[in-house]
Amino acid sequence: MKINIRFIFFVALFLFALSVILGSFYTVDQGERVVLLRNGAVIGTAEPGLHWKWPVIDRSVHISIQSQKAAYARMPAYSKDQQPADLQLSVNFRVKPDEVADIYGTYGSVSNLISRVLDPAVQKATKEVFGQYNAVSVIQERQKFGADVYQNILSTVGKKLNIETVQVENIDFSDAYEQSIEQRMLAEVEVQKVRQNLEKEKVAADIKRTQAQADADAKLAQATADAKAIALKGDAEARAIQAKGAALRDNPALVQLIQAERWNGKLPSTMVPGESVPFVTIK
Template sequence: MNRPAAFMGKSNRFLSAGIVGVVIALLLLSIVFGSWYTVDQGERGVKLRYGAIVGIAEPGLNFKVPFVDTVEHVSVQNQTILYDRLESYSKDQQPATLRISVSYRVPEARVEELYSQYGTIEKMVDRLISRKVPDEVKNVFGRYTAISAIQDRTKLGIDVNEGLKKSVLGPVAIDSVQVEDVTFSDAYEQSIEKRMMAEVEIQTKRQNLETERINAEITVTQAKAQADSALAKAQAEAEAIRVRGVAEADAIKARGEALKQNAQLIALTQAEKWNGVLPATMVPGGAVPFLNLKANTGNE
């Protein structure tokens, strides 16, 4: 009867020792594996000891005191938040609804400040950005008329971006602001469309008038060129006639001078033109052409 009781006592002691050994082994494993942690490249680790910040962990493998230190991960990558329905009024009192996206990030050097003041990025965004965006959009959009807000949307985004950067003071960097859409009332949209169509029509008419003016100038230029050509031709012909007239007059004058100097030249010219035939009829008392017969003296 005593042997089995002693055996059972030993078995219980072995079992207790095994359980203790397992607990110790698990504890050792927990200490070993719980002392190391990793931080991704796009994050920084806020290392806490009993809730107090004791350092910022860089990307890679890091060590912490087991059961004493904890690590909170904070993203330092660029993030975007969309504000879908922001209401505002333009300079000319036109109501509008805007959709704006804001890209931001937490600077690496200000991760500790972020955690100390806000705890998480979401809380920081809610308190710093989301509260400022509607007011800044109203301030900037109110400096634009409805037409200029549509035509200069890029500049509108730049102005909102600059305004947010100046008004948002804290552990965050505003990278960009995009005005993705501006919507006015249906009635105003229709009036804008009609106005744009009227402007296009006016511009088209101006272009047509300019084309007609250019064509008219071309026609005038061509007509002037033709007139100048005709005038030049007429002047050339007149000059040619004048030159011929001068030449003929000079020739006649020279001929007259020659005849004046030599009277026999007239008879010679007449003789050269005579065909040798005497006239069939003679006028009484008339002379025979080209014949100068001397009277007989009786010496023949």
């Protein structure tokens, strides 16, 4: 079988031309930007969509602008009171779309930017901020500590990256210090219990005093009322006696009248010698 060299040549030429034409087009996804290079030099950037470039001499470098995460485990640091700790935190960030050309021209890639700029900034910021807190305060104010680290990192790399969040995932002090903290917390709990018991006893004593005072006040009020009632009764009886005395003085026959009104009409069955019949006066 005789091979047609001319046919093979044209087929190869066609395939080459087709690959060149197809290679002249490229697409940019929504979550990325493209740095366009011509003979290795940056000539611009491309937004999302379909684009064309010169074959062979142009090259497109895709850079993600989506959210990325850099994790840092067991980062050693010292607190203000010289307590050693291993910190674990993560940083969420995005590449600024308008900085992709400068990032590529300066660092060559986002991974180089992270290793040369972000990682040292996170290390430096974390240790500096951690050194401003005592061991106890950094635990109690963990959220504020994370916010301070965030601001420190932002001031360093904020021009190149959008720092979204800084998450302080763990603060691991030495075992000896954690044991001392646990003992201190237990002691504080015991002190708190004693205080609560004292408060309860104080409240109970106040209640007893209040009840005793209320009982005493009630008894005093009752005694006062009784005394007033007796006094009023005595005054009334005295006035009644005084009125009776005045009536008898002004009306001597009033006694005989009352006796007559109350007599039942019967004479006594026995008489004492020398006594007169009731209501009958014999002169």
